[in-house]
Amino acid sequence: MKRWFTFWTNPILMKELQMRMRTKRTPWIIFAYLGIMGGIVLSVLSLYEDNINLGHTDSGSMLFLLLAFLQLLLMSFVLPGVTSGLISGERERQTLDILLTTSLSSRQIVFSKWLASLSFILLLFISSFPIYVIVFLYGGIPTDYLWKVILHFLVTIIFMGSLGMFCSAFFKRTGIATVVTYVTVAVIGIGLLILLYLLVLFQEPNLHKDEIPIWIEIICGLHPVISLYLGLVPNMFDLNDFIWKIHPYPFYLLIYVVFSVLLLFGATYYLSPVRFRLWKTAKKKQI
Template identity: 35%
Template sequence: MKVNINNPVLFKELKLRFRSPKSFVGLLFYLVAMCLFVFGFIFLTMNITGVSYFRPTESMLLFSFLAFIQLGLVLFITPGLTAGAISSEREKQTLPILLTTSQSSFQIISGKLLSSVAFLMLLTVAGLPIYSLVFLFGGISPMDFVKIFFFLFVTLLAIGSIGILFSTLIRRTIVSMIATYGIMLFLSAVTGFLLIIVMQVALFNFNGVSSPPPSILGHILASINPAVLFATLLSPAVGESVIEMTQIKLPIWIGYLIFYISITVLSLWLAVKKLRVNMKKSK
């Protein structure tokens, strides 16, 4: 089967998004905020410690703050960019015209998703010079940098795919956006709260004579929570404590990849299948 890599939907969405002054104004404010945070952190740290240099441990702390800021950016901006991709076309009554073109359902869905992903990736790449300041003070390896951005990309694709799915299934953009933000909050906040409860219950029932029993539910909750994963990537001690609490030796990043890649594939497959569900073939 011949694969057509030409995607007019993607090209059109990229032109509309990147020709808009709002996109570059948003990028400017983001970079200004990041610069103020980084230089403010360095200035306050030097004043508090009373020294005129930046220690590697403080550099690692700054890198951790930047990584969690990027994670928050992905979690809270991605639903807003993707949850209205298809439903807004339906509200403007342009979706039937789009569906009658020669573009396949996959080209439409992937074009809408990749245009949103491209904008968020632009925000991430534009912040690389700010990240480079961290390397000047040591304490961070290039592999730490690569791992953080790889898992950011995986999370971005998964949340974006969920937004595209809800935008396809739900007719109204506001409802689709609420549903997407609800899933995002469940994965990022509710799973963390449930993890604390499960671990506390396990410790309460533990008699202390032997090692605590394995907690499969606790390991699953830790594996699907982005904040827990990033904490383990930034500090190996956190990963060791999670393994010690759950008594399951499998690293949580493996479960994270399996879960979020599965979510991405399943969401895109359902979105492609449901995009033309109401269209009847003429006999």
């Protein structure tokens, strides 16, 4: 119990949280984030108003999906920029060596900065709940959709934060770490779609209507938008007729939690100044 209390009250975590919330950029980022989401949702609502008044029950579900996809897109722009400079920024300011001489371990440093950055992203996510309430007022949205979206977003936030932390610890320059993080996110979001399209295009004669190839299931499970869509849509548009060996939604949750753990361990490894100690000891014994 004391160890957990010490971890949550360590000075790096408290300092990062205070600095994150006290900067002038924080309220402006929240304002811009909610302004973009609210503006797009209200614009779509004005276009959908006639259909909703005519009693189209699927309109509420489609609006909910649009809002969820929009939030995924905005998070993919915000998260890499928030986390990719946490370690490399300390290195560029020449304060990393001082940080490593404290009583805190590399694991505590990585997790403290990671949690502080995720807390800001969670604040953005929670602040968008009133927009979801507006969409819920139009009806046609089951309660389990909301919980699936929240769980999917939490896993996505954890993974993107871990990816930014790993790139920040692996690369010495913030610019390079930021570019690599954004490129990786783009490969996941856009590259997988292109790969899926090309594979389906070339393999279309061999595809069966009732059975989905395993490689399509894996790609769908690795893509954040497709996995979320297929996690919600089968209940609406009768996609249960397809035989899924690996359902994309739970596969996405599992695989990206594993990736997040590996990336955090990798960030801790590359931050630690004694990571090659065992290798050097073995080399000396051979000599």
